Amino acid sequence: MKTNKPSENSKERVFIFDTTLRDGEQAPGASLNTEEKMKVAVQLEKLGVDIIEAGFPAASPGDFEAVNHIAKALKKTVIAGLSRAMRKDIDACAKALKPAKRMRIHTFISSSDIHLKHLFRKSREEAIHAVNDAVKYARNFTDDVEFSAQDASRSELDYLCRMIEAAIKSGATTVNVPDTVGYAVPEQYGEMVAYLRNHVPNINKAIISVHCHNDLGLAVSNSMAAIKNGARQVECTINGIGERAGNASLEEIAMILDTRGDIYPYFTKINGREIYKTSRLVSTLTGFMIQPNKAIVGSNAFAHESGIHQDGMLKYRQNYEIMTPESIGVPESRLVLGKHSGRHAFKKRLEDLGYNLSPEAIDSLFAKFKDLSDKKKSVYDEDIEALIEEKVAASEEIYHLVYLHTTAGSTTTPTATVKLMMAGKEIQEAATGDGPVDAVVNAIDRVTGFKGKVENYNLKALTQGRDAQGEVTLTVTTNGDEANGRGVSTDVIEASAKAYLNAVNKLLLKHKTKSAKAAFDIQKGLKL
Ligand code: KIV
Ligand code: ZN
Numbered sequence: 001m002k003t004n005k006p007s008e009n010s011k012e013r014v015f016i017f018d019t020t021l022r023d024g025e026q027a028p029g030a031s032l033n034t035e036e037k038m039k040v041a042v043q044l045e046k047l048g049v050d051i052i053e054a055g056f057p058a059a060s061p062g063d064f065e066a067v068n069h070i071a072k073a074l075k076k077t078v079i080a081g082l083s084r085a086m087r088k089d090i091d092a093c094a095k096a097l098k099p100a101k102r103m104r105i106h107t108f109i110s111s112s113d114i115h116l117k118h119l120f121r122k123s124r125e126e127a128i129h130a131v132n133d134a135v136k137y138a139r140n141f142t143d144d145v146e147f148s149a150q151d152a153s154r155s156e157l158d159y160l161c162r163m164i165e166a167a168i169k170s171g172a173t174t175v176n177v178p179d180t181v182g183y184a185v186p187e188q189y190g191e192m193v194a195y196l197r198n199h200v201p202n203i204n205k206a207i208i209s210v211h212c213h214n215d216l217g218l219a220v221s222n223s224m225a226a227i228k229n230g231a232r233q234v235e236c237t238i239n240g241i242g243e244r245a246g247n248a249s250l251e252e253i254a255m256i257l258d259t260r261g262d263i264y265p266y267f268t269k270i271n272g273r274e275i276y277k278t279s280r281l282v283s284t285l286t287g288f289m290i291q292p293n294k295a296i297v298g299s300n301a302f303a304h305e306s307g308i309h310q311d312g313m314l315k316y317r318q319n320y321e322i323m324t325p326e327s328i329g330v331p332e333s334r335l336v337l338g339k340h341s342g343r344h345a346f347k348k349r350l351e352d353l354g355y356n357l358s359p360e361a362i363d364s365l366f367a368k369f370k371d372l373s374d375k376k377k378s379v380y381d382e383d384i385e386a387l388i389e390e391k392v393a394a395s396e397e398i399y400h401l402v403y404l405h406t407t408a409g410s411t412t413t414p415t416a417t418v419k420l421m422m423a424g425k426e427i428q429e430a431a432t433g434d435g436p437v438d439a440v441v442n443a444i445d446r447v448t449g450f451k452g453k454v455e456n457y458n459l460k461a462l463t464q465g466r467d468a469q470g471e472v473t474l475t476v477t478t479n480g481d482e483a484n485g486r487g488v489s490t491d492v493i494e495a496s497a498k499a500y501l502n503a504v505n506k507l508l509l510k511h512k513t514k515s516a517k518a519a520f521d522i523q524k525g526l527k528l
Helices: 034-047 061-073 087-097 111-118 124-139 157-170 185-199 217-226 250-259 272-286 307-315 344-352 361-376 381-394 436-446 493-509 514-527
Strands: 013-017 051-055 078-084 101-110 145-150 173-178 207-211 232-235 335-338 378-380 399-407 417-424 426-433 453-461 469-478 481-487
Touching: 013 207, 013 250, 034 051, 034 061, 034 272, 051 061, 061 087, 078 087, 078 124, 087 101, 087 124, 087 493, 101 124, 101 173, 101 207, 111 124, 124 145, 145 157, 145 207, 157 173, 157 185, 157 493, 173 232, 185 207, 185 307, 207 217, 217 232, 217 250, 232 250, 232 469, 250 272, 272 481, 335 344, 335 361, 344 361, 361 381, 378 381, 378 469, 381 481, 399 436, 399 493, 417 436, 417 493, 426 436, 436 493, 453 493, 469 493, 481 493
Parallel strands: 013 051, 013 232, 051 078, 078 101, 101 145, 145 173, 173 207, 207 232
Antiparallel strands: 335 378, 399 417, 417 426, 453 469, 469 481
């Protein structure tokens, strides 16, 4: 296909700063544990982002741990940590980022009068003083310091220029001007960036960055207007997740730059073929479903339904297609295997999907695949990926679901019996509930002695067809803590039980009580 893709040597680079693990994770219900953050970070490196904002180390011990683990593990990408313009935050950041090959300290304070007065309770001069102190202090730990003027888009422009000038003079190498509350519109936001370029005397010594929220649905448009006016770093998240209505979506920005090089002659180092996989991973781990009509990664983004469109596509794909599904890594053939497929075909499909597994792992997955193909006629890529994810989740279990039986109906009290395995022992309990899912949750709670509240319960079909597996994602909260769970099964009640247990296991492991850890070790031993 002919594209307008800019060639790297004739175009300017736009750096992609991914904040899925910081701003994205701040979205209510999106919280991830360290291991989940690690999986996302590894995938973001494969995707080719330039900077990963891994968290806000001073915010909580969990954030500190996650930033520190990611800093240790990743070798290519710059790892950033967020800090308020305060020495104690910067110390936490520097400590968490210490093992990183390439680190960035990202420090911020607000520049708008409304925030200075009602949030920070500082005068304009006091805020500039804090910026100077914070940036200079951060430079003791790294040459790569980013400064953000929070709520920049609602700030008085000349004061914003003074603050940015001060940050650069103190050593900031990237200056970020967020539209924190999603209030800006593209013309105005682009002009703001142009104004900074024309009125901040030392602006050429730093990269201008933008960070847009999506409250008016303009986060991507505002980011593009800013790029057009000189911004060379965009802060964004996978699937656009983030505070309130979210942040600018990484995949949309990357594909706009890729597809419309005639208007935006800039390039990024994003490997488009990893977009789909990254989007699915973030959706699965956060439990945030992607709307079917979401640009780039929605399930309908490349579906052509009307007869005229289908006919047009068959005659010449570019009649109705501006980019190909392959360019974002949507697997080419979606229908895969069935009951009669052998181990060889199964292994080949795993390899095509990017999994190179040991013969033992393939054997155990193949047995599960056979069970599944007894229950459903066509096994799709999504089903195979779910089997793999289930196997990974099983290695992190304290309680494992052995058996489940439910009764429900319009005139019966919903009842569930569950049998769980823990440390080699099988424990069975029964309970009633408001519905079959509630009954299952109550029965599981009886076994574990754990009482969690289920929030954000989502059920969707993993693939097409009446025999499709149900995928349940949910959040379990308890005493101010929370974890996401996911479960997949041809039986939606079983999928719900697995999802609930998945979240409960994470919470139990997180608190690492001695008995939970011992049970986990025994359980793990039983599975090896
Ligand atoms: O939205 C915002 O202003 C932020 C800053 C902390 C960068 O997230
Ligand atoms: Zn933000």
